[in-house]
Amino acid sequence: MTEALKRDYQVCEEIGRGRFGVVRRCELLDPSAAPSSFSSFAVKSIDKSAVSSDDLDSHCLLTEPKVLSLLPPHPNLLRIHNAYEDSSHLHLVLDLCDSPDLQRAVASAGPLPEPEAARILAQLMRAVAHCHRHCVVHRDIKPDNILFDSQGRLRLADFGSAEVISGGEPAAALRGVVGTPYYVAPEVVAGREYGEKVDVWSAGVSAVEIFGAVLRANLRFPPRFFRSVSSTAKDLLRKMLCRDASRRPSADQVLGHQWVTSYGGAEATDLII
Structure with missing residues (x-):
């Protein structure tokens, strides 16, 4: 975990796992800084070593945060609130969706x-x-x-x-x-x-x-x-x-x-x- 991520959020239990990494629930340490009335989010930690040099894998890794940051907010889109990166992982802080898909x-x-x-x-x-x-x-x-x-x-x-x-x-x-x-x-x-x-x-x-x-x-x-x-x-x-x-x-x-x-x-x- 990056120091910046740990400074802003308390990272909690794992709530999902995918091909490239893990999703955990996280809590904003300063609720007054929340973009809405919610202080609970999800952090998607993408393991860079799990992403092959294949162009498609690299494209998918880079595309999601780019597109989500370009799209204006909408009630029915998952939003990206913050992004952190260190030598081994990319961490995306997203809306928490804790109900079944x-x-x-x-x-x-x-x-x-x-x-x-x-x-x-x-x-x-x-x-x-x-x-x-x-x-x-x-x-x-x-x-x-x-x-x-x-x-x-x-x-x-x-x-x-x-x-x-x-x-x-x-x-x-x-x-x-x-x-x-x-x-x-x-x-x-x-x-x-x-x-x-x-x-x-x-x-x-x-x-x-x-x-x-x-x-x-x-x-x-x-x-x-x-x-x-x-x-x-x-x-x-x-x-x-x-x-x-x-x-x-x-x-x-x-x-x-x-x-x-x-x-x-x-x-x-x-x-x-």
């Missing part, structure tokens, strides 16, 4: 009721729309990266695969196969140029994950999983999982869909779990 929540509780699923999707798409308005494409949206803070508010996390598109570039300006295979958009797999709508596809697959269903090669709604799912929910999923990115809705258009406005149209401050 979406993957674990669904695995534990099973499929969520439509109103709750819609509120989750609404918060997720607000975060995505905010990123897109500031020319950031996340590129790895999946239930594991959809976290919840102590108030139950959704926080989109893990920007290691994110990319910034300059304002003058066309909507399809990115290349490279990144993300998690199950959730990646077809245009990425095909090796074509792509744009911000890859995030809408991934969010749509995550929505299917919310309902506990399985995607086939062609989008279908097996009665076993979708018997009780409304027609408006299935209509939105068909649109979000359109293989033609030019016909796929934007994040803002998803937020305007009837299913989202009916169930999930309340502001992002709504607490859902």
Whole structure:
């Protein structure tokens, strides 16, 4: 631990472990310096020796703090509050999200009721729309990266695969196969140029994950999983999982869909779990 980190925070118990390091809860030693009413945070300590010389690993290590510092704050984005570095580790102080992520929540509780699923999707798409308005494409949206803070508010996390598109570039300006295979958009797999709508596809697959269903090669709604799912929910999923990115809705258009406005149209401050 760097002396500067220990001077500012009391580092407490481990709350998570990943490929490159450990996440611990930490307490701000001077609560009056807190950026909000909260003094509890998470510190993600990245072991530099675990990061290979592979360009992708190095890119992920450097990209997350860069993108999070560039993006204006949003209630549904994980924020970075401080960064510290020593010879062996990079330490990022982030919002504390001590509730189960979406993957674990669904695995534990099973499929969520439509109103709750819609509120989750609404918060997720607000975060995505905010990123897109500031020319950031996340590129790895999946239930594991959809976290919840102590108030139950959704926080989109893990920007290691994110990319910034300059304002003058066309909507399809990115290349490279990144993300998690199950959730990646077809245009990425095909090796074509792509744009911000890859995030809408991934969010749509995550929505299917919310309902506990399985995607086939062609989008279908097996009665076993979708018997009780409304027609408006299935209509939105068909649109979000359109293989033609030019016909796929934007994040803002998803937020305007009837299913989202009916169930999930309340502001992002709504607490859902």
